[in-house]
Amino acid sequence: MRSSCDRLQEALLQCHRRMPEGQARRSGCRHLNKALAECVVGEACPEEYEAVRSFCSSGGTSLKRKQCEEAQFSLSLCLSGHQRDFEQQP
Structure with missing residues (x-):
């Protein structure tokens, strides 16, 4: 992954650390998860x-x-x- 994906991955990890497990985490971190997935796919293909x-x-x-x-x-x-x-x- 390149630096833009690295930053998104770190932001997602931080979101997971801050949010309690469960629906709150899924909702709160969804946008970062989607952005990281799109970044990785966009870098790969x-x-x-x-x-x-x-x-x-x-x-x-x-x-x-x-x-x-x-x-x-x-x-x-x-x-x-x-x-x-x-x-x-x-």
């Missing part, structure tokens, strides 16, 4: 992530919905490739 953001941001024509599905599939493949690489590390 930047082109695929941007395609999903672009094509899936709102409703639209059947063509745009098809492009959204294709972008989501490409992102899934990219993330799966990173997962395999990670699992094969010694």
